[in-house]
Amino acid sequence: MRTTFDFTPLFRSSIGFDRMLHALEAASRVETIDNWPPYDIAKLDENDYRITMAVAGFSQDDLTITQEQNMLMVSGRKTGEDGGQYLHRGIAGRDFQRRFELADHVKVVGASLADGLC
Known part of the structure; x- marks a missing residue:
């Protein structure tokens, strides 16, 4: 079972953390672990x-x-x-x-x- 997180609220309320949030989004999009x-x-x-x-x-x-x-x-x-x-x-x-x-x-x-x- 996979849960997808929506980081949009964090983008609206944080400044300077965009790279970290993009990395978290990319990590959550990993499909299958080979x-x-x-x-x-x-x-x-x-x-x-x-x-x-x-x-x-x-x-x-x-x-x-x-x-x-x-x-x-x-x-x-x-x-x-x-x-x-x-x-x-x-x-x-x-x-x-x-x-x-x-x-x-x-x-x-x-x-x-x-x-x-x-």
């Missing part, structure tokens, strides 16, 4: 964060990381199949796109792929 690929968000210190995603089966060429304004997008698309006949296929290789909303003061400084973790 849990693949799994990821961790760690706060390293006051101003540093690290996002770790488990992207087994994807090479660095299959991954795209972009930042547009306050949105970090990580997407994966397999470029080709190996053509093997699988008896069991447990490693998901489907395309994905994961979005992370960033605060104004957060800047992306780097990305790497090591041991199937991005």
